[in-house]
Amino acid sequence: MWVLYHILSINTSITPLLARLGIFSENGTLDPSKKTLLMWGILEGLFAIVLMIGSKDALTTMETLAIVRAFPFIFVEIGAAVGLTRGLKEDKKH
DSSP, rough: OHHHHHHHHEEEEEEEHHHHHHHHHOOOOOOOHHHHHHHHHHHHHHHHHHHHHEEEEEEEEHHEEEEEETTTOOOOOHHHHHHHHHHHHHHHHH
16 A cells, blocks of 8 residues: 555656656647656656665765755745835835
8 A cells, every 4th residue: 555655646746757758858838748658757767766776875865856856946935025015015005
């Protein structure tokens, strides 16, 4: 049962990622082809396998990679907070 839970949780998190990668790969097409999605799925799976097998401390490597990949989004969040603050101040004036 525990294995089934993990398979389902991985499936629900990887599907949106593959959809975004497919959209970017096909120049903004909102319905990427199954071939593109399959290619990205295989590449992501191979990447995870290589990280787990090739590293002595795979969990630390994956944690570090997640932090590095998420770092640029800090600036997006800061920009969104600044924009929201400006918008609320502007709205308060009217």
